[in-house]
Amino acid sequence: MGKLKILFLCTGNSCRSQMAEGWARVLKGDLIEPWSAGIEIHGLNQNAVKVMAEAGVDISRQRSKHVSEVIGIPFDYVITVCDSANESCPVFPGKAKRIHISFDDPPRIAKTLESDAEIHAVYRRVRDDIRKFIEKLPQNLSPLI
Numbered sequence: 338m339g340k341l342k343i344l345f346l347c348t349g350n351s352c353r354s355q356m357a358e359g360w361a362r363v364l365k366g367d368l369i370e371p372w373s374a375g376i377e378i379h380g381l382n383q384n385a386v387k388v389m390a391e392a393g394v395d396i397s398r399q400r401s402k403h404v405s406e407v408i409g410i411p412f413d414y415v416i417t418v419c420d421s422a423n424e425s426c427p428v429f430p431g432k433a434k435r436i437h438i439s440f441d442d443p444p445r446i447a448k449t450l451e452s453d454a455e456i457h458a459v460y461r462r463v464r465d466d467i468r469k470f471i472e473k474l475p476q477n478l479s480p481l482i
Contacts, residue, residue, distance in 0.1 A: 340370040341413045341475055344433075348421045350375025350401040351382040353440050356464055357418055359389050359396040360471040368475060372412070374404045376425045382444060388460040392468070414478060418467075436478060440466055 343361065347354035354373035361371035378401045389396045404427060412433040417423040423437040443463050447456040470477070 340368060342370045342410060343372065343414045343416060343474075344407060344410070344412045344429075345371065345373045346404065346415055346417045346422045346426060347373070347375050347419050348425075349377050349379025350403075351379035352385040352443055352460075353418045353463065353467065354422075355381060355385055355396050355399055355401075356389055356467045357416070357471060358399060359394045360468050361474065363394050364468070364471050365474050372407055372410065373399070374402045374407045376404060376422055378403050384443065384447070384456065384460045385464075388457060388464045391461070392464060434478075438470060440470075 345354040345357035345361070350373055354375065358371045358373035361369045365371075380401050381396070381399060386397050408427065408429065411431050412429060415426065415429055415433050415435045417426050417435070417437045418440050419442060420439050423439070426435060429435075441459070441463050443456075443460045446459045450456050450459065
């Protein structure tokens with residue numbers, strides 16, 4: 338049996354979905370072929386790149402992709418990682434099962450904070466939340482369906 342093809346879908350494919358793709362590649366690369374995309378393209382968030390690098394995961398070579406670039410890939414799962422993407426998720430052809438899990442939006446929260454330390458703390462918390470979710474893949478997919 339081949340690797341599970343999983344798409345992590347977010348609004349702008351700049352932060353949360355990129356982190357999920359990076360974690361899945363590093364932690365579950367033997368079981369999962371991870372992808373990420375967005376309903377829009379916001380570019381790769383440099384704070385996300387920084388906090389992932391702190392954890393030993395290099396996502397600097399990943400790029401922000403629009404969902405239309407991956408719509409023809411036969412995914413096993415499409416995991417929306419934010420509420421907006423969940424509401425706007427297109428229908429994927431084939432057998433793809435859609436799952437939603439919402440993570441806080443670091444860029445949105447960062448707008449309300451003043452110091453770099455506070456901002457990076459939010460990114461780190463979300464990074465760690467995503468890691469905990471990825472560590473349980475693919476076992477934690479069944480109860481979510």
